[in-house]
Amino acid sequence: MGFLLAAALAAAAAVNGRLSGRIALDSASNQPPAQAPVSVRATLRLASLINLALATAAAVSFGFLVASEFSAGIRVIIGGVAFMGAATAGEWFLARQTFEAYNRLRPGQLTYGDYKVRLMATAMSVALPLGVSAILVGSLIDLVSGGAWNLDRLANLAVFLFAIALWSLQWSAIRLVLLPGKPAEFPMSDWELDAKTLALNMNTRLNDLLILRTGKSRIAGAFALGGGRIAITDDLLAVLSHDEFLAVMAHELRHFTQRKRTVRVAASIALIAGVIGAIAAWLVAAGSIAPFLAIGIATAVAALSSVPLVRIRRKNEDDADAAAVETIGADQLMSAIAKTYAVNGRLNESGSGTIHRGLHDRLLNIATLGNLGEDSVVRAIRAGSAVARTTSQVSFSR
């Protein structure tokens, strides 16, 4: 049985590899250029879907068919680990091919090394919540099934606590991995001082401002980190005026004050998910439901619990934009945002499915907040396009 499964997995992997190989061929052929990005995007999405299906197949086959001699809990744990392993390994092996496709979508934006890091972080952001939920439920199944406190059960408790730690750490961990570039000391002390003064005016504290040296990759972004720290990439800093820089800082500083509320919501979600997981585990231990049903429940809970978190993060983004409009001004924030999208090669992209609204949508929202007309949106996008045209020559030298 195990051999059959291994053969099926190998065949599926080969198909997947061929498909991704086709991505590169397709986009290099004589397709009309206007359509190429759409097909490349669709094929990239297809590749990650297939990868997800493969990972699920690996989880089921290892957890329930190969490991049939283990207890139900351990099989669920093995399934969770196999899922995370297969999902990330799949992306890793295909990175070279998907990079070629990505490079057609956004030429010269990322070096292969930076692309690989971001790809792995994205894969982990999908695989980690699902895999860790399975590990959590698996260890719970064996914990609630009773028995003497021997070494096995203690190990089980350790796995359970480890899974909880992973579960609570995962978001910040992924965020840290996703940070582009190498953090370094901020080069302009006068701007840093202005940002710190702004923080005090907004009733918060900026403990440290970092610059992210992105090297050959071209990435614009600013990030509110833990411990009152903000990081901004050199590519973004190089195109911002002083006031646009402060508008970006105001947006990020607002995230500091939002954090407490987000943590509160995340904690209550974790509590609900934990209770559901415990009930599922107890039902498995009592023999009322099959282990694979418990894995299904854990997966559904993990997927569902991310919905309110995504909604909160969207609301936080709008709220942070409002704070920047209030403290610095709508015009400055709008041109800073348009420049960010431009450097990232996303000036013409709609933002469906992301935390941030699409550029045009977001600018309109800010214009309304600042009582500005629609011409302000046009102005901001023009500032962005100017940067997009020159940015390949911009190098950070301040």
Ligand SMILES: [Zn+2]
């Ligand atoms: Zn933000």
